[in-house]
Amino acid sequence: MNTAITEIERKALYKVIYSRRDVRGQFLSDPVPDDVLGRLLDAAHHAPSVGFMQPWDFIVVKEPEVRQKVKSGFEIAHAEAAAMFSGKKQEAYCSLKLEGIMESPLGICVTCDRSRSGDVVIGRTANPEMDLYSSVCAVQNLWLAARAENLGVGWVSIIHHDHIRQALGIPEHIVPVAWLCVGYVSFFHKTPELQQAGWLPRMELDSLVHYETW
Numbered sequence: 001m002n003t004a005i006t007e008i009e010r011k012a013l014y015k016v017i018y019s020r021r022d023v024r025g026q027f028l029s030d031p032v033p034d035d036v037l038g039r040l041l042d043a044a045h046h047a048p049s050v051g052f053m054q055p056w057d058f059i060v061v062k063e064p065e066v067r068q069k070v071k072s073g074f075e076i077a078h079a080e081a082a083a084m085f086s087g088k089k090q091e092a093y094c095s096l097k098l099e100g101i102m103e104s105p106l107g108i109c110v111t112c113d114r115s116r117s118g119d120v121v122i123g124r125t126a127n128p129e130m131d132l133y134s135s136v137c138a139v140q141n142l143w144l145a146a147r148a149e150n151l152g153v154g155w156v157s158i159i160h161h162d163h164i165r166q167a168l169g170i171p172e173h174i175v176p177v178a179w180l181c182v183g184y185v186s187f188f189h190k191t192p193e194l195q196q197a198g199w200l201p202r203m204e205l206d207s208l209v210h211y212e213t214w
């Protein structure tokens with residue numbers, strides 16, 4: 001099998017990477033077809049994982065009542081976060097739209113089972129957090145696959161994980177990693193919304209790349 005990537009395929013991949021956005025306020029209520037959802041989850045499941053541990057589970061949530069429980073958790077953590085800023089920064093924070101939990105027709109919670117393949121895992125012996133990073137790789141695969149399907153994804157982390165655990169009945173030994181709002185969108189912003197709002201600019205790549213030593 002020829003596994004070389006063609007120029008058209010390469011361009012498509014970079015288009016997906018550069019046009020992926022964190023979506024908060026542009027969700028449409030159109031349902032996500034099951035075959036499309038299946039492709040997203042399968043893309044996530046093909047992420048790299050430490051020792052091939054595949055520590056993830058995916059909780060697919062369509063019911064508005066369940067999503068409302070998650071939204072309530074966001075509201076609590078959002079109020080706490082607002083109190084951590086002051087003055088103009090607080091004003092700016094409060095003006096940001098930072099979730100689309102009820103607007104998106106679908107929520108997907110990505111988790112990490114830290115005990116999935118026993119105590120000793122290849123690649124995780126010196127750095128036990130590698131299992132969590134693996135679940136984050138699954139999130140990124142899902143995010144990019146969604147963009148390729150013209151679906152928006154928004155990661156909502158302004159919520160205490162125990163709240164998600166309770167809302168979704170997640171067992172004690174499983175760690176919630178991400179709540180993702182998923183759905184079709186009216187449009188994709190060209191640049192990150194936080195950049196557009198003047199919160200932070202994109203840093204110069206040159207300032208972040210070091211050669212040989214720091």
Ligand SMILES: Cc1cc2c(cc1C)N(C[C@H](O)[C@H](O)[C@H](O)COP(=O)(O)O)c1[nH]c(=O)[nH]c(=O)c1N2
Pocket residue numbers: 020021022023024097098099154155156157158191192193194195
């Ligand atoms: C781990 C993690 C956690 C969060 C995010 C991202 C990641 C990686 N982001 C999205 C984040 O704000 C966004 O990715 C950046 O602003 C860059 O924008 P684009 O993703 O390029 O559109 C995010 N966005 C948001 O509105 N509410 C949130 O709680 C979070 N939480």
